[in-house]
Amino acid sequence: MASVGEVMINKQVILKHFINTAPKESDMVVKTSSLSLKVEPGSNAVVVKNLYLSCDPFMGSRMKKFENPDFNSFIPGSPLEGIGVAKVLDSGHLDFKKGNLVWGTVGWEEYGVVENPENLFKIHHTDVPLSYYTGILGMPGITAWAGFYKVAAPKKGEYVFVSAAAGAVGQLVEILKNKLGFDDAFNYKEEHDLDAALKRCFPEGIDIYFDNVGGKILDAVLLNMRIKGRIVVCGMISQYYLRQPEGVRNLLNIVIKRVRIEGFVVVDYVPQYSKFLEVVLPLIREGKIVYLEDITEGLENAPAALVGLFNGRNIGKQIVLVARE
Amino acid sequence: MASVGEVMINKQVILKHFINTAPKESDMVVKTSSLSLKVEPGSNAVVVKNLYLSCDPFMGSRMKKFENPDFNSFIPGSPLEGIGVAKVLDSGHLDFKKGNLVWGTVGWEEYGVVENPENLFKIHHTDVPLSYYTGILGMPGITAWAGFYKVAAPKKGEYVFVSAAAGAVGQLVEILKNKLGFDDAFNYKEEHDLDAALKRCFPEGIDIYFDNVGGKILDAVLLNMRIKGRIVVCGMISQYYLRQPEGVRNLLNIVIKRVRIEGFVVVDYVPQYSKFLEVVLPLIREGKIVYLEDITEGLENAPAALVGLFNGRNIGKQIVLVARE
Numbered sequence A, B: 001m002a003s004v005g006e007v008m009i010n011k012q013v014i015l016k017h018f019i020n021t022a023p024k025e026s027d028m029v030v031k032t033s034s035l036s037l038k039v040e041p042g043s044n045a046v047v048v049k050n051l052y053l054s055c056d057p058f059m060g061s062r063m064k065k066f067e068n069p070d071f072n073s074f075i076p077g078s079p080l081e082g083i084g085v086a087k088v089l090d091s092g093h094l095d096f097k098k099g100n101l102v103w104g105t106v107g108w109e110e111y112g113v114v115e116n117p118e119n120l121f122k123i124h125h126t127d128v129p130l131s132y133y134t135g136i137l138g139m140p141g142i143t144a145w146a147g148f149y150k151v152a153a154p155k156k157g158e159y160v161f162v163s164a165a166a167g168a169v170g171q172l173v174e175i176l177k178n179k180l181g182f183d184d185a186f187n188y189k190e191e192h193d194l195d196a197a198l199k200r201c202f203p204e205g206i207d208i209y210f211d212n213v214g215g216k217i218l219d220a221v222l223l224n225m226r227i228k229g230r231i232v233v234c235g236m237i238s239q240y241y242l243r244q245p246e247g248v249r250n251l252l253n254i255v256i257k258r259v260r261i262e263g264f265v266v267v268d269y270v271p272q273y274s275k276f277l278e279v280v281l282p283l284i285r286e287g288k289i290v291y292l293e294d295i296t297e298g299l300e301n302a303p304a305a306l307v308g309l310f311n312g313r314n315i316g317k318q319i320v321l322v323a324r325e
Helices: A057-062 A129-135 A139-152 A173-178 A196-202 A215-223 A268-287 A299-310 B057-062 B130-132 B139-152 B171-176 B195-201 B215-222 B266-285 B299-310
Strands: A005-015 A028-036 A047-052 A081-091 A101-107 A112-114 A120-122 A160-162 A166-167 A205-213 A225-235 A260-263 A293-297 A316-322 B009-014 B028-036 B046-054 B079-090 B102-107 B111-114 B120-122 B160-162 B166-168 B206-211 B225-233 B260-263 B293-297 B317-321
Touching: A005 A112, A005 A299, A028 A112, A028 A299, A047 A101, A047 A299, A057 A081, A057 A129, A057 A299, A081 A129, A101 A112, A101 A129, A112 B057, A129 A293, A129 A316, A139 A205, A139 A225, A196 A215, A205 A215, A215 A225, A268 A316, A293 A299, A299 A316, B009 B111, B009 B299, B009 B317, B028 B111, B028 B299, B046 B130, B046 B299, B057 B079, B057 B299, B102 B111, B102 B130, B130 B317, B139 B225, B139 B266, B195 B215, B206 B215, B215 B225, B293 B299, B299 B317
Parallel strands: A160 A205, A205 A225, A225 A260, A293 A316, B160 B206, B206 B225, B225 B260, B293 B317
Antiparallel strands: A005 A028, A047 A081, A047 A112, A047 A316, A081 A101, A101 A120, A260 B260, B009 B028, B046 B079, B046 B111, B046 B317, B079 B102, B102 B120
16 A cells, blocks of 8 residues: 555455356455555545455455346446445535544555445434445445434334344344344244244244245245234345245235235435434434444455355444454 | 015026136036025024126135135135126125115125125116126226226326236127227237337337236236336236146336336225215216126026136126116
8 A cells, every 4th residue: 555656555355257156255355556645636526545345245246247227236347346434535515624524435456446426325323333334324324224213114013023133243143132123033044844943933923024035935934924914025035046936835815814015126215314413323322232343454454354245254334344444 | 486475486506516716617516595585573584586706716716715814715515706797686784675776796696685785786777788887987997997097097109008908808809909009019819029019019118017817928018118117916827727827927028118017906996986976977978988898698507608708708898787666
């Protein structure tokens, strides 16, 4: 990271090629190039120094060549993109100035030029860990809040099931039960009879299912939904790397139990971000939310951290620490 | 139908045994017994003479031995039940008196005792055909109205797809297009590529899918949904008689397109029946609704009429005319 005049030596995580299976470390390469830390005159871009990068399942999807026009693939030869926390080094945009802390979409690199600063959020509250803005105070946080409170609209006394509640981690059942306050939990990768596991945990059935997994577990949940139950579909990680998605057979329960299944994407709720912060910041300050982070140090270890997500290696939110301010 | 004092000779359509496939005529038998036309003292039952009986797909489901506690199977040895239009011959219930015309759940028989008259609706408007109360002015009508206006909540300009729009009848494409005013239609039983058929009919995609079929067509629709589209699940006739339901593979589109899938049952909307009548009666009187009926005469032909529903033999709403008042 030696500075050469206004130009920095910059490490980047580059996508080597499109993938068809879950990401492997060999699908990415860490390269070094150089970058000017000054915004070009007339541009409204922002130059940032990345502090934390977030590893998220959707990044694996973007490493595939996506035919769907609603989904942008990463570009082979270019750095990956993800959610990060960064510090503004130079800005051509009126809303940002040098020294600001921000979170939003950045490249997987030490320094970067953000061409669309509209996708950056200024960080106003720094009495909580900065890394939280990659997770509980960032996209995953507002996703959980919007999906649960806005889409599922829970009522008191309802039974709630969350799949992949420990991140991609199955072995964390004990943590879910003892540390995070779940009434019960199981490892869906180890249960051979998901229907029986659900009936054991939900003898009265499920009112709300927050689906991160899809496939077989969604199918088993459909058998266990209560009348007027809601399934909020946030993601279907079990289906992303299959040659053909699994068939879900129990959809007739949608009619029998009058179930609502609803997909949502967090961007629709981003305008409510400050409202979300008003709810969650006090809970964090009062210690009422237990939140686990799994922090990997150094951009050169970012590919392994991302790959670990798909192997259930992380315990809590997987983050890469790129630099300490 | 000779009267023996207060006792009538009564023809009934009896379920012979539970079924596992679509209903066949041999699963039912028409038998004759006798029935008193007087309500027993102290009972609040109603004795009716059935005029029209409705053939509906859900009746096939009730001929199966259903494990689900939310679904009542018919009882082998007893008459089938369905929606009918009837005339009250005697009543122990305050809300009904001799001569009233009613519609609601009745036995498949010429005369019957309705033990729960709470499920009968008095017919106040007789300037429209009485048979309409088995269809457009009865359960199917309020089902279509509730599913479309209350669940799907259409907005002007949206693209709407209805499966099984001609009843179970595929060959009615021309009627759908020329007589019923659909922009386009296809026979889903004859299209080998449902995705291509949908793309041909909906080059811009589908905003609302009113699902009566499920299975393969639902799977193809999922590929063609627009952002924030809604799938209202009214039934899944293609799945009722399969040993194992078909797997639906394209559910990931729920997230990508932020789709809402919602099942409903008409009983939840029955309290809004008079509101529904206010909307639909004027439209019928003004000739603004084109409505097709397929009327089979005689209770002895009722089993064939019901079976025909599952073979796509009917053109429009299948009814059995039992008696002309």
